[in-house]
Amino acid sequence: xxxxxKAPEEVVLTRLLRxxxxxxxxxxxxxIGLGVFIATNWLVLKGGNPVGPHLSLLNQFFIGxxxxxxxxxxxxxxxxFCGFIGGYFIARMYNWLVDLREGWGQRQA
Numbered sequence: 129x130x131x132x133x134k135a136p137e138e139v140v141l142t143r144l145l146r147x148x149x150x151x152x153x154x155x156x157x158x159x160i161g162l163g164v165f166i167a168t169n170w171l172v173l174k175g176g177n178p179v180g181p182h183l184s185l186l187n188q189f190f191i192g193x194x195x196x197x198x199x200x201x202x203x204x205x206x207x208x209f210c211g212f213i214g215g216y217f218i219a220r221m222y223n224w225l226v227d228l229r230e231g232w233g234q235r236q237a
Contacts, residue, residue, distance in 0.1 A: 132210070147222055149219035157211035161208035168180070172200070179195045
């Protein structure tokens with residue numbers, strides 16, 4: 129037995145998913161924060177003179193950040209905060225566009 133074919137508009141609307149903005153923000157914050165933390169500690173363990181001149185440019189944006197272990201903890205906090213804000217607003221914007229699209233589909237029907 130075969131199922132009847134659905135209209136393309138119905139398929140699109142059933143596949144559009146609303147995102148949980150807080151969860152999306154937390155995940156983005158964890159990924160970016162851990163990225164800064166791991167990159168900083170990798171360079172600290174690697175050593176050299178100077179240690180991480182390119183990564184140390186983050187202190188222009190993250191006040192108190194240095195390429196040290198303590199700096200990696202500060203970078204983790206800043207990275208989480210910036211990632212959370214970015215991820216949250218991306219999810220909110222996506223949900224707003226989905227609401228807009230669903231509103232257009234209902235007006236056309």
